Amino acid sequence: MKNWLRKHPEVRTIRVAAADLNGQPRGKRVPVRFADTVVENGTRFPMSVLNLDIWGEDIEDSPLVFETGDQDGILKPTERGFMPMPWLDSATALLPIWMFRENGKPYEGDPRHALARVVERYKALGLTPVCAMELEFFLIDDSGKTLQVPTSPRSGKRRKAAEIMSIRALDAFDTFFTDLYDACEAMDIPADTAISEAGLGQFEINLMHTDDALRAADDAWLFKLLLKGLARRHGFAASFMAKPYPEYSGNGLHTHFSVLDAEGNNIFSDGGTDGSERLKHAVAGCIAAMPDSTLLFAPHANSYDRLVPEAHAPNGICWAYENRTSAIRIPSGNPSARRIEHRVAGGDVNPYLMLAGILGAALTGIEEEMTPPPPITGNAYALDLPLLPDNWGEAIDTFEKSEAMHRIFPDGLIRNLVMTKRQEMHYMEELTPEEKTEIYLDTV
Known part of the structure; x- marks a missing residue:
């Protein structure tokens, strides 16, 4: 150093x-x-x-x-x-x-130590999680009373439309993204592909996978600090707020993970398309813990505006193969790279707590050889599924009482987080929607 x-x-x-x-x-x-x-x-x-x-x-x-x-x-x-x-x-x-x-x-109240504690549980079994994250964010002009997409430095125009996977949208902010990638390289943050997303001025950047879960969470935490700071240097805001625009999709933070054994083999792969029994055990653990861990994936008042039907964010508890309407997706591709994509978290999460919750739940499923419900097919929003908690208070109460969460996190951290969220909920009730947006836009 x-x-x-x-x-x-x-x-x-x-x-x-x-x-x-x-x-x-x-x-x-x-x-x-x-x-x-x-x-x-x-x-x-x-x-x-x-x-x-x-x-x-x-x-x-x-x-x-x-x-x-x-x-x-x-x-x-x-x-x-x-x-x-x-x-x-x-x-x-x-x-x-x-x-x-x-x-x-x-x-025990340090969120990075909470993740380290889960990683140690894997290590004791001769297992190593391999993780990668996809982070969605908005570029926003917040200089006026109404949030809007920034003026393009390239064209001088303001395009008030969502442009899914548009090269034009990326090119409009080419100078910013070039500086961002240069900064990621300087900070050793493994930023991979960038795409434009479904929201107004919304983009996504993927971080490369690593067999060090602490590093994966570090990368996400540092990327959020970098992106928000660098955007201000360019004259606009970058925000991971779950839902800055009511009429557009919100920001997600999707986590991909697999698990290696002591010989470096992916325990989720059996050489076929369905994945191994241990993949299904891990899915079952994540499914079982999903209501209890919703607070980790949706930690703020605004988070619950994102978790609504047909808004590119899951609200039903389910899993599926190659289906982005499900809460847990098993991507297709080479069987040797079989993995789980956990799609519930918003961009406003603490990456350490979120990843600890996901990996801890998956490990419980593996340890107990849990069986998941059948995978769904079709549109998850159209099915009669068990639902995630749809409000902050219910998520806080469910997290506090959960045996599954007490198995993953120290009691002291659970107590501290619950007290924090109840205090925030109390004072947020006194604020207007505009005041809530102002506090969340820059912080989360």
């Missing part, structure tokens, strides 16, 4: 940042001459900082604040190390960190 800074003498300051429960970066600005101290000894800030609400406020009556004296945790660098922050004007390096207790044990 120190060598990186020595190779980049232009860097004057660093940011050390960890993800809180909402996926917001929390941390410090540090002069570069003190960077070695941070690398060697870490830094400190209150454990309650990883448990703030969406406004960055303390959680009322949280045991992390006054009850325990607002104690510090120790923040240590992750294995990711330093990277540039191309969206800032001055040369600055970002150092991702995560939280530990004074005794050296992981702080």
